[in-house]
Amino acid sequence: xxxxxxxxxxxxxxxxxxxxxxxxxxxxxxxxxxxxxxxxxxxxxxxxxxxxxxxxxxxxxxxxxxxxxxxxxxxxxxxxxxxxxxxxxxxxxxxxxxxxxxxxxxxxxxxxxxxxxxxxxxxxxxxxxxxxxxxxxxxxxxxxxxxxxxxxxxxxxxxxxxxxxxxxxxxxxxxxxxxxxxxxxxxxxxxxxxxxxxxxxxxxxxxxxxxxxxxxxxxxxxxxxxxxxxxxxxxxxxxxxxxxxxxxxxxxxxxxxxxxxxxxxxxxxxxxxxxxxxxxxxxxxxxxxxxxxxxxxxxxxxxxxxxxxxxxxxxxxxxxxxxxxxxxxxxxxxxxxxxxxxxxxxxxxxxxxxxxxxxxxxxxxxxxxxxxxxxxxxxxxxxxxxxxxxxxxxxxxxxxxxxxxxxxxxxxxxxxxxxxxxxxxxxxxxxxxxxxxxxxxxxxxxxxxxxxxxxxxxxxxxxxxxxxxxxxxxxxxxxxxxxxxxxxxxxxxxxxxxxxxxxxxxxxxxxxxxxxxxxxxxxxxxxxxxxxxxxxxxxxxxxxxxxxxxxxxxxxxxxxxxxxxxxxxxxxxxxxxxxxxxxxxxxxxxxxxxxxxxxxxxxxxxxxxxxxxxxxxxxxxxxxxxxxxxxxxxxxxxxxxxxxxxx
Numbered sequence: 001x002x003x004x005x006x007x008x009x010x011x012x013x014x015x016x017x018x019x020x021x022x023x024x025x026x027x028x029x030x031x032x033x034x035x036x037x038x039x040x041x042x043x044x045x046x047x048x049x050x051x052x053x054x055x056x057x058x059x060x061x062x063x064x065x066x067x068x069x070x071x072x073x074x075x076x077x078x079x080x081x082x083x084x085x086x087x088x089x090x091x092x093x094x095x096x097x098x099x100x101x102x103x104x105x106x107x108x109x110x111x112x113x114x115x116x117x118x119x120x121x122x123x124x125x126x127x128x129x130x131x132x133x134x135x136x137x138x139x140x141x142x143x144x145x146x147x148x149x150x151x152x153x154x155x156x157x158x159x160x161x162x163x164x165x166x167x168x169x170x171x172x173x174x175x176x177x178x179x180x181x182x183x184x185x186x187x188x189x190x191x192x193x194x195x196x197x198x199x200x201x202x203x204x205x206x207x208x209x210x211x212x213x214x215x216x217x218x219x220x221x222x223x224x225x226x227x228x229x230x231x232x233x234x235x236x237x238x239x240x241x242x243x244x245x246x247x248x249x250x251x252x253x254x255x256x257x258x259x260x261x262x263x264x265x266x267x268x269x270x271x272x273x274x275x276x277x278x279x280x281x282x283x284x285x286x287x288x289x290x291x292x293x294x295x296x297x298x299x300x301x302x303x304x305x306x307x308x309x310x311x312x313x314x315x316x317x318x319x320x321x322x323x324x325x326x327x328x329x330x331x332x333x334x335x336x337x338x339x340x341x342x343x344x345x346x347x348x349x350x351x352x353x354x355x356x357x358x359x360x361x362x363x364x365x366x367x368x369x370x371x372x373x374x375x376x377x378x379x380x381x382x383x384x385x386x387x388x389x390x391x392x393x394x395x396x397x398x399x400x401x402x403x404x405x406x407x408x409x410x411x412x413x414x415x416x417x418x419x420x421x422x423x424x425x426x427x428x429x430x431x432x433x434x435x436x437x438x439x440x441x442x443x444x445x446x447x448x449x450x451x452x453x454x455x456x457x458x459x460x461x462x463x464x465x466x467x468x469x470x471x472x473x474x475x476x477x478x479x480x481x482x483x484x485x486x487x488x489x490x491x492x493x494x495x496x497x498x499x500x501x502x503x504x505x506x507x508x509x510x511x512x513x514x515x516x517x518x519x520x521x522x523x524x525x526x527x528x529x530x531x532x533x534x535x536x537x538x539x540x541x542x543x544x545x546x547x548x549x550x551x552x553x554x555x556x557x558x559x560x561x562x563x564x565x566x567x568x569x570x571x572x573x574x575x576x577x578x579x580x581x582x583x584x585x586x587x588x589x590x591x592x593x594x595x596x597x598x599x600x601x602x603x604x605x606x607x608x609x610x611x612x613x614x615x616x617x618x619x620x621x622x623x624x625x626x627x628x629x630x631x632x633x634x635x636x637x638x639x640x641x642x643x644x645x646x647x
Contacts, residue, residue, distance in 0.1 A: 280377030
């Protein structure tokens with residue numbers, strides 16, 4: 001192809017080459033070919049120059065390829081943005097740094113023409129860069145070259161801005177500067193535009209409100225775009241730019257602005273819950289995904305919703321949940337009361353009376369509070385839901401009081417079933433203590449302890465009534481015949497068989513309570529003072545009999561589930577006091593008893609020593625005096641003697 005004239009910004013004339021402005025220089029005319037197949041990506045065009053042999057045919061061995069730089073237009077067309085920018089910077093420097101003859105009209109005219117061309121070319125390049133930035137999130141991985149080139153271009157422009165400052169002058173008004181701000185502003189517009197485009201909602205959102213669909217769509221778009229940034233866009237920027245965090249900040253700000261408008265609008269309960277879950281659960285989980293967590297620092301992101309908008313939503317949600325919890329628990333209690341009123345017995349499982357009431361209430365409370373913790377993002381805020389539990393347990397106690405007071409044919413069965421409920425509630429309060437404010441936990445435990453004690457007292461009342469005739473013979477001369485205690489054990493075993501019907505743990509507590517009360521009654525009757533042991537022989541006999549009684553009681557109660565084995569010790573030690581004869585030996589036994597059971601008082605010791613008729617009044621005072629030498633905090637903390645009333 002013959003080229004007699006120079007192509008604008010890149011045609012070849014002779015052995016022309018391009019100066020830094022991208023414009024060709026003159027030279028010898030040559031026959032040139034431009035095979036497209038040899039065009040390179042960034043460097044320029046490869047041209048074949050052929051010489052002729054004498055017969056007019058080209059000498060193939062003499063064909064030599066040469067590289068001709070691409071013009072500005074060609075770089076721009078190929079989206080080599082940084083290379084195109086370099087050409088413009090060279091032309092800019094020539095125009096503003098080179099020496100001009102201001103008095104030469106022809107030079108000034110050509111300078112103005114060159115400037116106008118530069119301004120037009122620069123506008124085209126800036127538009128191409130901005131277009132590339134706006135398309136950052138719609139490119140596939142193969143199209144990252146243009147974005148990389150645009151990033152390099154912006155860095156070049158920042159360097160040129162600094163050169164203008166060093167020259168002491170402001171950049172020309174037609175030159176777009178401060179590309180850092182331009183870059184962020186462009187990306188912000190891109191983010192807002194993409195958050196406006198709603199994705200097709202999933203099938204599980206069919207029938208949901210427009211607010212829920214919009215929020216879910218924005219969340220999905222945000223996640224999809226941030227993954228694209230981390231996986232592809234990140235490669236186009238130097239680490240110093242921290243492009244992932246920049247995009248995260250922009251998406252966070254945009255998402256926050258949209259959510260604020262929704263929160264300020266006033267939401268119904270379903271939309272309120274949905275918005276809170278996005279703020280406190282879904283969004284934090286999204287940013288903590290493995291693919292994003294390494295490149296996005298959530299600690300520098302502000303809250304999605306400010307406190308003045310978040311608090312009303314939380315209050316709306318928590319109030320609704322509290323009302324539901326109160327209503328549901330009230331219905332459960334009403335169902336139990338209704339069944340008792342009708343004369344129905346509670347259900348039985350494995351021979352034990354049970355009630356679903358505690359299980360249902362526990363599952364309800366645990367589920368609502370656990371869910372609320374996720375929705376409001378704070379367990380302490382969710383704990384407020386458990387406050388009504390105090391009043392509801394008071395209603396439960398009132399129900400039990402009525403059951404005991406009226407003492408209907410099914411009252412015993414209901415009290416046994418309620419004992420199991422009380423045990424489940426107590427375990428729940430301890431095991432899940434984090435769900436309750438401290439004052440709520442203490443109040444509920446107090447109510448439950450009172451309910452357990454009332455139930456024990458009610459169930460054991462008839463037992464003690466039937467044992468009372470046998471109690472009367474304890475601590476008397478008749479007791480020394482042994483048969484009264486044997487009769488007591490026979491009656492006691494019959495009563496304990498009737499106490500069955502509660503869960504294993506509840507039965508252990510109930511039998512343990514009875515074990516303590518029988519032991520207390522035994523000691524109370526002994527210290528009453530009706531028995532008089534005149535000599536060593538009677539005292540030895542009483543000691544042996546008391547030890548036998550102790551073994552019998554221990555075996556019987558352990559057989560039926562009591563865990564109060566420590567009671568065997570207190571009765572055995574009292575028996576040792578009865579057998580001891582000289583004052584020092586008695587003092588040693590009393591000191592041991594007082595050390596093990598610090599609630600042993602002088603009155604208790606005096607009453608015990610009065611059983612031994614061979615002791616003088618002075619001896620009894622000498623023995624009692626040893627209690628003053630025993631530290632008050634010694635021994636175990638089990639109360640026993642403080643529950644035994646003596647005159």
